[in-house]
Amino acid sequence: MSTARTDSERVELANTALYEAVERGDTVAMGRLWLDDPDTEVSCVHPGWPVLRGRGEVLRSYALIMASTDYIQFFLTDVEVSVAGDTALVTCTENILSGGPAEEEGELGPLVGQLVVATNVFRRVRGQWKVWSHHGSPVLAGREEEDGGDEEDDADGPGS
Amino acid sequence: MSTARTDSERVELANTALYEAVERGDTVAMGRLWLDDPDTEVSCVHPGWPVLRGRGEVLRSYALIMASTDYIQFFLTDVEVSVAGDTALVTCTENILSGGPAEEEGELGPLVGQLVVATNVFRRVRGQWKVWSHHGSPVLAGREEEDGGDEEDDADGPGS
Secondary structure, three states, rough: OOOOHHHHHHHHHHHHHHHHHHHHOOOHHHHHEOOOOOOOOOEEOOOOOOOOHHHHHHHHHHHHHHHOOEEEEEEEEEEEEEEEEOOOEEEEEEEOOOOOOOOOOEEEEEEEEEEEEEEEEEEEOEEEEEEEEEEEEOOOOOHHHHOOOOHHHOOOOOOO | OOOOHHHHHHHHHHHHHHHHHHHHHHHHHHHHHEOHHHHHEEEEEEEOOOOEEOOHHHHHHHHHHHHHEEEEEEEEEEEEEEEEOOEEEEEEEEEEEEEEEEEOOOOOOEEEEEEEEEEEEEEEEEOOEEEEEEEEOOOOOOHHHOHHHHHHHOOOOOOO
16 A cells, blocks of 8 residues: 555544644534544533533534634644554644634635644544544743743753 | 442542642652653643643643642542543543732732633553643633523533
């Protein structure tokens, strides 16, 4: 096969597919990408939201978000994949550009940039990596000044 | 043994232990509770922070938080555990009451309440559940009005 990939690469593709489905407003793809196992409940936290649990609640929240967003694009950066057995954990930064409906039909509303970090957990089911959990949260500016001050460089070191 | 427990109960104990270690400012316990496996990198997102990765960075962030907090207590509610093989996912609400140092020595600073939701991922290593990932984020008020309006009740239903 010319498409042989490592587990890590497959997980990253599944992670990318999740964001692409939101960009396209593709509710069918979302249903396919999320884990569907009665023994393993999925969960989701959108930035600033409480926890949503179960496929029904999670998929409906995405449908709501997609319905109220005319344009959304995710530029993923700092993507790190960690695989352990049949579970994988992805952390990444979502650089989001989105726009709501404009006043005039056919026009795009004002674009808004947003910086979100996400922890996405995947389970391998019959060779396919499915989303078990998504947790996104806003990165609030200025916290490094509060917590580290000029020790910021040190805080990035290896430490113990 | 009189302490026989289900996987789910053991995971919940490991989850509680994580918060209790922060309450006590116990850096040694934190080091013991977090996964220590060179092949599986840990990650952590504190509310409003970017992603931290690796034991050094994660444990140091907790040491910083604990050093700058005179008093912190977590009242965990809405705790849900989902176990799949050697991985477990816990979602919960952290009702946090904390206080910084006061102006006068021996006094407690003003107490602050905070509402945070968390997704915590655990790995079972030699029978012990260790923290692989913690992601906490602030619950921002008023989003239900924005997104659901008076359809809020419906959004809690089973759906599809």
